[in-house]
Amino acid sequence: MNCRVISYLFVAVTIMFSTTALAAAPIKIGGLFAVTGPAAFLGEPERNTANMVVDEINKAGGVKGHKLELVVYDTAGDATKAVQLTTKLIKDDKVVAIIGPSTTGETMAVIPVAEKLQVPLISCSAGSKITDPVKKWIFKTAQNDSLAVGRIYEYLQKSKQTNVAILSVSDGFGASGREQLKAQAAKYGIKIVSDDTYGPKDTDMTVQLTKIRGSHVQAIICWGTNPGPAVIAKNARQLDIKTPIFMSHGVSSKKFIELAGEAAEGIKIPSGKVVVADQLSNSDHQKKSLMSFVKDYQKHYKTEGDHFGGHAWDAVMLIKNAVEKGADSPQSIRDNLEKTRGFAGIGGTFNYSPQDHAGLGKDAFVLVEVKNKDWVVVK
Template sequence: MKNIKLWIFGLMAFVLVGAMAACGNKEETSSGGSDGGDKSEEIKIGSIIDASGSAAPLGKPEEETIKMIIDEVNEKGGVDGKKIKLISIDSKSDQNEAVLGMKKLIEQEKVTAIIGGTISGNSLAMIPLAEKAQVPYISLAASKQVNHPDDNSPRDWTYKTAQGDDVVIPKLLEYLEDKKLTKVAWLGVANSYGTSGHEEFEKLKGDYGIETVIEEEFEATVNDAKSMLTRVKKANPQAIVVWGTAQESAVVTKNIREIGLDVPIIESHGIGTKEFIELAGDAANGVIFPAGKLLVVDQLGDDDSQKEVLNQFKESYENKFDKAASTFGGHAFDAVHILVNALEEAGTDKEKLREALENTEGFVGISGVFNMSAEDHNGLKSDSLAIIEIKDGSWTKGE
């Protein structure tokens, strides 16, 4: 009798374990198994954003904006009755983390499309994975290198919503030419973003009568650039171009003023966040840079085609997060909306989705009016930018 009871007890335990395992497998499939989950109920989208680390001043508003816009889309019924499920990964301003995140989204989560790449180095490292897997990828980074490096043609599956170097550098050079600042110092961050900007500057500067009297690089982790700037001061430039993002550029900008270099400072659109002003302090005043129009939306004319959507985004973001909207969040706003529009047109078939993204036309976004094509996977022109000056800790639209 004792043996029979033990046998019955063992059988019940075996059945119970089997039932639990079956429930576990069912849950895994419904949340995204090998086929990406039940496609009749949801569309899985991935994001890889630098929400922490040195690039967080850019990445955090991107992450917040992506979640905000997807929530808004889902509240309105999603896409063709399907809710969007976001798989969000913080790449922590680290290239290896970005690559690992890309592999996870493609191989494990089997997402329909991916948005992300806060900084150029991370985005460039992620692109080959998206291209090999043939997954539509919308980059939020500025580097022109999202194109093929050999012939500058667009990669098949990669798009971007930030203004590229090929759009921003000409705007910067036009300003220098207009102000007759022909002898400049170029100071660039020593990473992919700095390299890409420098290459475009070197290629075009002669067309605008600009020459560099000195070129220097600084690390993204710089905390004191005075020794470099001592050499710059001796070169006696008429203006200094600082090409970096908020954190490192703020250090260099402060140091420029601290050593008594009293010349115009022209910077990249990578500083277009309040964190730059907070970090640079009084040294930020007088800095000139080209950037998207969001920062000066209240100074735009009523005839500007972007003004309405800029104001709507600004109001939504600031009401939700109780802080100023940034152009970097704007890049994410554009990416989500462009992707949603493509999904509504093409569904989740990746090849059809890729074609729909490539045919984005006349989309009025935060970063500009997008007109993409087989030859241009960004679709923005110089009219998407304004020349901005920082005055008394605020953005002012230049002439």
């Protein structure tokens, strides 16, 4: 009797193992997102999106018979932690590719690790120095700050508003934007008349704006992420400043309009197309991807998908496409990633090449304006 039970068990176990052996091994992807901490507004939508997309791919049967398996860790926006977790993902979890981290600082810190251990990494952060100069194993999906600055300056040049004031937040995002604003000004014939900053936790910017008002500029460019820009919008309304205000893609979501309320009206920003997905013409290559992302995110998380989540969407899809073309090892995924051409994602249309691991062109950004509590494309 006992013998029989054991033999049944034996058979059962054998069958279990053999079935897993029959199905193709899952492809393990690592995710490093700043889900908590100061950059949580980036990390949270990124993690949500990555989970959502991977689930959907698996539900549809995986990629070429392989299921995808996503291992996500929270870096809390901490570069040291990000480095440790990268090593963990590669050495313990044996992932074949990594998505993230969420911030430029973290990404710069983990680049040496990914390069040394030779695993492709698709960063979700924007800093241009991540892929400039090109590093063999490092790609990114977030649009460069320089593209956003270019969009604003192009518009200003066209409308002959050449004297500008800049007001940037004193953190990594603001510093990088400020650098780009200053670097590109001459190229577009823009003169920066006043250059001010504010702290990420500041609650009143009337002082900076009063100073800017005194300098009689034709446009104010503010570079920061919520809530600072919303405070600035409110303060500008309080001071009755009529000068056109431009902000960065850091506030490109409905959240900004909700926070700034009335004061948001008329503010223009360069933005990924995701906030105006439904206004795009059907001929736009990205429309299909954008609509499916926006709808899915709404369905899963009851809030609107923003372009931060879009960075993770693009990264998962890029890896999926690479696997579809027959890659399953870090080396082959990297090689296939580099061959990506004309992939219409959320951030823009990606064209990677051995010389370009950022992959996006100027068309990644459109200039949008707040009208009647919604983003509208500026014609």
